[in-house]
Amino acid sequence: MPSEAVIQIKGLYKSFGANEVLKNFNLDLLRGESLVVLGKSGSGKSVLIKCIIGLIKPDRGDITVLGQDLLSLDHEELDQIRQKVGFLFQSNALYDSMTVRDNLEFPLRRHTINLSQPEVDDMVMDALNNVGLGHTVDMMPAELSGGMRKRIALARTLILRPEIILYDEPTTGLDPITSLEIINLMNVIQEKYQTSSIIITHDMKCVKIASDRVAMLIDGTCYALGTYDELNASTDGKVRAFFD
């Protein structure tokens, strides 16, 4: 039985002035899969992912998320979708002036009402333990390493138990060993919570280990789509450029 698409992107266009970033981009994310979007710097990967969570409005095209037409949603409906679609920012976007605990409580307070303090405490510790950082709950982000901050950001994304997680460059700026730990953690989370994910990266090691399928964003379109091995066997110069 073919898998159901949890995100469908059809005919997406987005320009900034004369800069045509997305030009008829099409892609489906299937339930339970890890889909890597690969593209060189400035190709529009972050623009694409921001369109998917409604942070950037495309000029044209359709985006369906969990059966809902994203572009026709009002503020409240968009907010509800965002609870189901976790987003890990390229920059982590942790609040530097807040403790780890307060950073993790933030999405809970924003999105869920009627939680008692013991329930909140449990959810925070559960999310932190999932990324192996329970002991940092009272620390400040500045006291943590880059890899730890990435894990905390991931814990904050997980706390709302999203069905879909979008990762924007989860390993950029991390050393190879820490990168590997983050990728493994992403795989564990995918298994444990049966999430579906889009992973944006140009880290080929990440692609190889984390992807069920790979989409290549080239010249504003989904230029090539397939498994790592399928794309690695391609003789197309633009595809080869990522492997050679």
Ligand SMILES: Nc1ncnc2c1ncn2[C@@H]1O[C@H](COP(=O)(O)OP(=O)(O)OP(=O)(O)O)[C@@H](O)[C@H]1O
């Ligand atoms: N808000 C914006 N206003 C104007 N131009 C933008 C805006 N956001 C992105 N762009 C432009 O869109 C293009 C794609 O940017 P984007 O950030 O999506 O690239 P990227 O593929 O994520 O690159 P990187 O790998 O470096 O993160 C760039 O040319 C960028 O200058």
Ligand SMILES: [Mg+2]
């Ligand atoms: Mg980017």
